[in-house]
Amino acid sequence: MEVPPGVSLKSLVAGFVLTKRTEGKSPRTVEYYQDNLRRFLWYAGRQGWSDDVRFLTDWQIREFLGYVGTETHRWGLEGNGSETSQRNASHSTVRHYFVVLSCFLNWAVGEGFVEESPMARIKVAKSKPKVIVPFSNEEISRMVAVCDYDYEHNAKFLGSRNRAIILVLLDTGIRLSELLGMKVGDINNETGYIRVLGKGSKERVVRMGKVARKALWRYLMYRSCKDTQELWLTEEGKPLHNGGVHSLVKRLKERAGINGSGNVHRFRHTFALNFLRTDKNVFNLQYLLGHSDLDMVRRYTATLGMEDALRAHEKASPADLLELK
DSSP, rough: OEEEEEOOOHHHHHHHHHHHHHOOOOOOHHHHHHHOOOOOOHHHHTOOOSSSSSOOHHHHHHHHHHHHOOOOOOGGSSTTTTTGGSSSHHHHHHHHHHHHHHHHHHHHTTSSSOOOOOGGOOOOOOOOOOOOOOOOHHHHHHHHHHHHHHHHOOOOOHHHHHHHHHHHHHHHHHOOOHTTOOBGEEEEEETEEEEOGGGGGGGGEOOHHHHHHHHHHHHHHHHOOTTTSSSBBBBTOOOOHHHHHHHHHHHHHHHTTTTOOTHHHHHHHHHHHHHHHHHHHHHHHHHHHHHHHSSSHHHHHHHHHHHHHHHHHHHOOHHHHTTTT
């Protein structure tokens, strides 16, 4: 196959994003690819690399991945929205960029724009799973109490909205992208059923209980923009975005005196572990979480096994059983 001369990286990124959009990828997935590749183009421009894709080397990509992994002030960002770029990136973040670049350059090979992907000579190990730590019941109660305080002190909209967000996340285990993709018409507040659009544009129905339903009903009473279909809004009536939810959870944790790590996704972990404690059917959990396989569910069952083992040790500690003084 003859390779076209002088195809620019910028043009290829635009073509790749368009391809993903026409393939039916969800808007959040397309945005994910676009944001990661936009930052790659920013770095390439800053370094003065050639915009001709044929001259992109594996060493340049290694340099970029090294920048992601070690630079503490990435992308030239300052002020609000730059917090996550002002600390060292995790290994999983580096791997995210590696996967996106691999997907992009493999596509470029398949389309005949380059003969070989430079990613073929680069290895980035998969991240090792961390111990899953859920929010405790006390931590959830303290965050809800902050929301209730706001509601009772003339912040009816924010207090009711934030309470509803926390309880819907806790009670359904949905992803942040699924939460933000919810429309008013997706909710049946009588049954508690919610239609969500998951990864790969796969639709499923989840359920919330009475407490979450009541919180959502109260929020809808103070949600004044009746013509807007997006469920979650800002005080200005604009759709709430990822950064807004991360910021509100971070502020609630700070005000509630919660110092542990973890943010929005931790609600998903909390839901999964609490669900398994009550219902041992891993296939039910797999469906509710929207996983295509049982790999992540097995991590949750392993976490429960660890908890059971630690509780058992309280009764079987060899040193304690000696009754030494």
